[in-house]
Amino acid sequence: MDPLFQTIxxxxxxxxxxxxxxxxxxxxxxxxxxxxxxxxxxxxxHVAFIEKGLLRYFINDDSGEKTVFFSRENEFVCNYQSFLPxxxxxxxxxxxxxxxxxxxxxxxxxxxxREIREGERFGRMAIEEVFLMAILQLxxxxxxxxxxxxxxxxxxxxxxxxxxxxxxxxxxxxxxPPSLSRIRRRLSARP
Amino acid sequence: MDPLFQTIxxxxxxxxxxxxxxxxxxxxxxxxxxxxxxxxxxxxxHVAFIEKGLLRYFINDDSGEKTVFFSRENEFVCNYQSFLPxxxxxxxxxxxxxxxxxxxxxxxxxxxxREIREGERFGRMAIEEVFLMAILQLxxxxxxxxxxxxxxxxxxxxxxxxxxxxxxxxxxxxxxPPSLSRIRRRLSARP
Numbered sequence: 308m309d310p311l312f313q314t315i316x317x318x319x320x321x322x323x324x325x326x327x328x329x330x331x332x333x334x335x336x337x338x339x340x341x342x343x344x345x346x347x348x349x350x351x352x353h354v355a356f357i358e359k360g361l362l363r364y365f366i367n368d369d370s371g372e373k374t375v376f377f378s379r380e381n382e383f384v385c386n387y388q389s390f391l392p393x394x395x396x397x398x399x400x401x402x403x404x405x406x407x408x409x410x411x412x413x414x415x416x417x418x419x420x421r422e423i424r425e426g427e428r429f430g431r432m433a434i435e436e437v438f439l440m441a442i443l444q445l446x447x448x449x450x451x452x453x454x455x456x457x458x459x460x461x462x463x464x465x466x467x468x469x470x471x472x473x474x475x476x477x478x479x480x481x482x483x484p485p486s487l488s489r490i491r492r493r494l495s496a497r498p
Numbered sequence: 499m500d501p502l503f504q505t506i507x508x509x510x511x512x513x514x515x516x517x518x519x520x521x522x523x524x525x526x527x528x529x530x531x532x533x534x535x536x537x538x539x540x541x542x543x544h545v546a547f548i549e550k551g552l553l554r555y556f557i558n559d560d561s562g563e564k565t566v567f568f569s570r571e572n573e574f575v576c577n578y579q580s581f582l583p584x585x586x587x588x589x590x591x592x593x594x595x596x597x598x599x600x601x602x603x604x605x606x607x608x609x610x611x612r613e614i615r616e617g618e619r620f621g622r623m624a625i626e627e628v629f630l631m632a633i634l635q636l637x638x639x640x641x642x643x644x645x646x647x648x649x650x651x652x653x654x655x656x657x658x659x660x661x662x663x664x665x666x667x668x669x670x671x672x673x674x675p676p677s678l679s680r681i682r683r684r685l686s687a688r689p
Contacts, residue, residue: 420619435582441636444636448639
């Protein structure tokens with residue numbers, strides 16, 4: 308089955324007519340590894356569903372790039388801080404692998420909410436899910452040691468540790484690459 | 499007008515009949531300063547609307563209490579990490595002032611989503627708003643200095659600096675109280 312419909316059907320039911328409508332609301336966007344889905348300074352004009360591939364969110368600050376989030380297959384990707392109020396993004400979203408996206412514009416998303424019977428319900432539940440992810444990450448930054456944060460990364464993204472360069476993972480954990488190497492050695496030395 | 503209805507009407511329209519239904523879905527809960535809306539280890543069984551007062555969210559970890567969020571009048575308060583999957587909370591939510599809440603149970607919230615025409619839409623938009631707050635805070639922890647974080651606190655909560663003890667604000671900013679005092683002296687010395 309179409310992975311986009313499969314993901315939407317985790318939340319709501321779709322009639323065949325609604326699947327037809329949905330198909331028309333999304334476009335396809337292929338990205339090469341290194342391409343940007345969103346650059347800072349631009350308005351994020353789409354929510355994307357990832358059919359295949361992997362993206363990272365990062366912010367440029369005085370001390371360089373800070374990697375703050377990853378999204379991969381069967382997840383949605385968007386900078387809602389830019390998309391919802393339609394203001395310039397302070398964040399970049401870049402493909403780390405060749406990636407296939409299905410993208411929906413702001414206006415088409417409003418049509419989805421209006422024309423799909425349970426569209427609003429889907430929107431509410433999908434946003435609840437990313438909200439819980441954000442809170443988990445936030446709490447972890449307040450309370451966890453870097454080692455605990457790395458272990459949380461392994462729990463949340465067991466499939467990604469081989470796909471993401473170590474220095475991006477270190478940035479996400481909030482430490483320098485040598486500190487991450489020490490943590491990895493310590494964890495691998497444990498029985 | 500009823501402040502709860504006023505807040506809901508920022509997002510959706512309500513018929514008089516729907517206001518009647520809503521009134522029955524919420525209960526009143528007064529809290530004294532120091533009382534808990536939620537204690538860690540318990541399941542968060544309600545979303546609350548704050549008619550009057552102020553609450554703080556905190557987590558106990560090895561090094562003590564970490565204050566991670568505040569909510570005040572005309573905002574909703576809930577630990578969605580516990581409420582949505584109905585698991586024990588790792589967080590405490592405590593009233594910092596005498597507080598008047600309107601609370602809605604999980605089951606009644608599902609009724610709100612079903613029985614109010616635009617209930618799902620309201621839920622989607624309300625959760626979008628708290629999600630954006632969480633992301634703002636998350637980005638700030640990754641990229642901002644403590645001084646920038648304190649200034650962000652003043653921007654987000656200009657009314658709260660007089661209502662919240664300094665050591666809770668320091669904890670929210672992620673620093674010790676003496677560091678916050680130095681930042682405050684530095685900021686007040688500026689022309």
